[in-house]
Amino acid sequence: MKIILEYAEALIELFFPRLCIACLVKNPLRDQMYCLQCKLELPYTDQIDIPDNELEFRIFGRFKFERAAALFRFRKGNKVQNIIHQLKYKNRPHIGFELGKEFGKKILNSKEFPIPDLIIPIPLHKKKQIQRGYNQSHEFGKGISSVLNIPIYENIIKKVSDNKSQTKMNRISRLENVMNSYQIKDDTKIKGKHVLLVDDILTTGATIEAAAQKLLKSQDLKLSLAIIGMAEL
Numbered sequence: 001m002k003i004i005l006e007y008a009e010a011l012i013e014l015f016f017p018r019l020c021i022a023c024l025v026k027n028p029l030r031d032q033m034y035c036l037q038c039k040l041e042l043p044y045t046d047q048i049d050i051p052d053n054e055l056e057f058r059i060f061g062r063f064k065f066e067r068a069a070a071l072f073r074f075r076k077g078n079k080v081q082n083i084i085h086q087l088k089y090k091n092r093p094h095i096g097f098e099l100g101k102e103f104g105k106k107i108l109n110s111k112e113f114p115i116p117d118l119i120i121p122i123p124l125h126k127k128k129q130i131q132r133g134y135n136q137s138h139e140f141g142k143g144i145s146s147v148l149n150i151p152i153y154e155n156i157i158k159k160v161s162d163n164k165s166q167t168k169m170n171r172i173s174r175l176e177n178v179m180n181s182y183q184i185k186d187d188t189k190i191k192g193k194h195v196l197l198v199d200d201i202l203t204t205g206a207t208i209e210a211a212a213q214k215l216l217k218s219q220d221l222k223l224s225l226a227i228i229g230m231a232e233l
């Protein structure tokens with residue numbers, strides 16, 4: 001039965017090959033997600049190995065962190081937007097895992113990005129998680145975890161408010177709402193540890209800041225950040 005299934009899968013791949021996740025036009029390179037052109041052209045930040053990089057500059061002074069870096073630059077209409085769209089809305093959690101592996105390897109090869117003790121993904125609201133079936137940031141974190149061989153904890157931080165209801169609020173109450181949208185459920189596993197907080201996109205940084213502030217209330221906690229795409233402002 002297993003052989004028949006594998007044969008059927010191979011046939012499907014032959015007639016309906018998956019397209020490159022970045023351009024959605026060409027065939028990807030063997031065992032990869034990107035075609036050759038995209039692989040060469042993707043806007044990698046190449047800043048994981050650079051302390052005081054652009055992302056760190058953007059969040060500096062808002063909360064205490066050790067290191068922070070993004071894998072890509074994210075701009076409306078660029079190839080990274082295609083990748084994130086596939087990851088979030090096309091039921092392809094594996095993309096997150098593969099991107100996490102890429103990030104993990106870059107940390108391993110870096111002298112400037114210390115290997116953290118554990119990983120925490122930014123959680124989705126329960127309703128959204130059920131709707132999507134997975135949390136893209138958790139998938140990204142799992143990829144990093146597999147390369148660095150460190151644990152990932154999904155149930156330490158919880159999203160409590162639904163951001164949708166924000167539209168009717170003024171700026172101040174919106175900010176308050178974001179700051180209170182995360183709750184720490186149990187911090188025994190994270191006290192005194194170096195936590196790598198992971199998320200898909202960083203735009204203003206308000207989400208990350210809210211989660212980071214809550215985590216940093218834990219005793220002697222150190223924090224670093226790993227982001228898939230840093231949005232251009």
Ligand SMILES: [Zn+2]
Pocket residue numbers: 020021022023024025026034035036037038039
């Ligand atoms: Zn491509």
